[in-house]
Amino acid sequence: MNSEAFITRLKIILEYYNLTSSTFADTIEVQRSSMSHLMSGRNKPSLDFVLKIVDKFPDVDLYWLLNGEGNFPKKNVNITIEQKKEVLEKTKNTTPSLFTHSEPISKEIPNTQFSESAKKLIKVVLLYNDGTFEEFKQ
Known part of the structure; x- marks a missing residue:
């Protein structure tokens, strides 16, 4: 990315x-x-900084912001909460093949200092090759 x-x-x-x-x-x-x-120009933007921009300003296209590709203001940003919920419901009971594992996965992690409740998912961002994205928050 060109600063x-x-x-x-x-x-x-x-x-x-x-x-x-x-x-x-x-x-x-x-x-x-x-x-x-x-x-x-002293510092470069962090990923957190960039994500905060696209979160607060839905007209800002991520690829445009990072690479100058795409449009600003972004077209077709009207994704309703109902549409997001529908996507979540469709994917809730399915396991993507990327995460399919033929052997049982042990929940025990030896020699670590983490508990099961130490990390919780708060946000998922899906980035598409056409410059659009969807964000799902807990």
């Missing part, structure tokens, strides 16, 4: 929504100094 081009696209987003760097940082819930360091 200068990313900053240019970020400036386009700010102008489109008529936001300052400070209000943008507040909106996506990052420190203002992080935004300042990014805009000056």
Whole structure:
């Protein structure tokens, strides 16, 4: 990813929504100094930073933001909550072949300091080759 081009696209987003760097940082819930360091070219954007942008601004296409490919504002972003629930219900009782395993998997993990409740799934993001994505939160 080209950092200068990313900053240019970020400036386009700010102008489109008529936001300052400070209000943008507040909106996506990052420190203002992080935004300042990014805009000056001192730091590169983190994955968390990018995901916060596409989460708070659904018109921002992930591939456009990262690579300049796609459109801004994004077309057809009207995915309803009902549509998301429908996808979740369809996939709830199916096991993708990627995760199919012929042998039983032991739930015991020897020599670790993690308990079963240590990690919980909070978000799943599906990225499609046409530049669209779907996000499912717990």
